[in-house]
Amino acid sequence: MYRKEILSTTNGSDIVDITIIGGGPTGLYAAFYAGLRGVSCRVVDALPQLGGQLMALYPEKYIFDVGGFPKILAKDLAKNMIEQGTQFDPEIVLEAEVGELVPEDGHIRLVTRQGEFLSRTVVITAGKGALNPRILECPGFEEHYRPDGGVRTHVHQPEEFRGKRVLLVGGGDSAVDWALGLKDIVSELTMIHRRPGFRAHKATVAEVDAAVERKELELLIPYEVRDIAGQEGCVVGATIFNNKTDEERHLAVDAVIALLGFKPDLGPIAEWGLELERNSIKVSQTMETNLPGVYAAGDVTHYPGKLELISTGYGEAAIAVNHAVHFLDPKARLSPGHSTHLTAFRDQQDG
Ligand SMILES: Cc1cc2nc3c(=O)[nH]c(=O)nc-3n(C[C@H](O)[C@H](O)[C@H](O)COP(=O)(O)OP(=O)(O)OC[C@H]3O[C@@H](n4cnc5c(N)ncnc54)[C@H](O)[C@@H]3O)c2cc1C
Known part of the structure; x- marks a missing residue:
């Protein structure tokens, strides 16, 4: 997946015309439109x-209701969207x-842990807010929970787990998909789920059951994690327990991957002085919020x-980006024109 990280190292990085908060499908499409309109753009995602x-x-589910694609895997749609959304760099x-989003004289200041970013306009495409992974409330989890640690809530590079003994926790799509994705890479895979029945695609669950039959992984239900043990900063084991009988098992593992879904949380957005309705940002027909120069689009909005x-x-x-362009330059045309005729794509037209 795309991981082009251009991090601002200093406060007060270059001011851009449009900053898009949220790199989901709406934000990526907004980035594409900003490029098409020839304005400078930055996309920030948690x-x-x-x-x-x-x-x-x-990522592994099919989507059937996006125009032009009778059926497409979510991860493939995301890949296409990233290609389209980043083509203007x-x-x-x-x-x-x-x-924080702070309107200042002539620009807006955005505060993140990576630094502060200045922008002339902002398009908020933050969906349901930052998708914070659910974590396990057990000793040892937080201690080893970091991007290069033995406790994870994402799998980015399955190869990192090659030859390792892994405990996989969860019962949703992501856990089931990664059980299949990791079983041939790791040296030992134990999967636990706290209740019978998976919230996952039937065909994929059947594949996991078949892999269990072939002894390619061990599946334990209804089991939960009691604690995670480490030595010199590395995970060395985990204690799991049957939540019906309290029977414990001690597993020697190198990694614990907890794929328990995400907690949607509007979080700091609720404090930015935006008018909210039903836990979403209220927008006009032009996708403007109550703050001048601040627009919103996608799941985060309500009307x-x-x-x-x-x-x-x-x-x-x-709509949001074209109105932001008009806000930046009231003489600019609101309508972007048809992409079939735009000079930005002239080189890509056949013939
Ligand atoms: C299981 C499932 C199946 C679905 N199936 C379909 C379907 O078949 N068809 C369909 O049309 N829709 C479907 N949806 C809904 C669809 O995924 C959403 O409508 C869509 O993702 C909304 O896109 P978005 O870009 O507005 O928000 P999101 O996809 O939620 O992206 C928002 C991004 O903003 C980031 N963000 C949030 N707050 C901040 C912050 N403060 N700072 C920085 N970044 C931030 C988040 O990290 C996230 O990456 C499905 C949803 C789910 C959960």
Whole structure:
């Protein structure tokens, strides 16, 4: 997946015309439109990857209701969106949750842990807010929970786990998919789930059951993690227990991967002085918020008749960016024109 990290090292980085908060499908489409309109653009996302919910929540599920694709895997749609959204080379800042949005004289200041970013306008495409992974409340989890540690809530590079003994925790799509994705890479795979029945694609669950039959992995239900043990900063084992009988088992493992889903949380966005309705940002027909120069699009917005769909996010992103361009330069045309005729794509037209 795309991980072009251009991090701002100093406060007061270059001011850009449009900053897009959230690199999900709506934000990526907004980045594409900013490029098409020839304005400078930066995309900031809290997650370590682009793609929003498609990559974080259901990469292996088929989507059937996006125009032009009768059927497409979420991860493939995200890949296409990233290709389209980054073709004009926007600056991408990952693992940077925007904590504050502060309107200042002539620009807006965005505060993240990576630094502060200045922008003339902002398009908020933050979906349901930062998708914070659910974590295990057990001793040893936090101690070893870091991007290069033995406790993870994401699998980015399966090869990192080659030859390792892994405990996989979870019962949703992501856990089931990674059980299959890791079983031939790791040296030992134990999967536990706290209750009978998976919340995952039937065909994939059947594949896991078949792999268990072939002894390619061990599946224990209803089991939970009691604690994680480490030595010199590395995970060396975990204690799991049957939540019906309290029977304990001690596993020698090198890594614990907890794939327990995400907690959507509007978080700091609720404190930015934006008018909210139903835990979403209220927008006008032009996708403007109550703050001048601040627009919003996609799942994060609310207006009468709102539908939370990828396809509506695309339309809203186009409206938001074109109005932001008009805000930046009131003499600029509101309509972008048809892409078939734009000079930006002239080289790509056949013939
Ligand atoms: C299981 C499932 C199946 C679905 N199936 C379909 C389907 O078939 N068809 C369909 O149309 N829709 C479907 N949806 C809904 C669809 O995924 C959403 O409508 C879509 O992802 C919304 O896109 P978005 O870009 O607005 O927000 P998101 O995809 O949520 O992306 C928002 C991004 O903003 C980032 N962010 C949030 N807050 C901050 C912050 N403060 N600072 C920095 N970054 C931040 C997040 O990390 C995230 O990456 C499905 C959803 C789920 C959960």
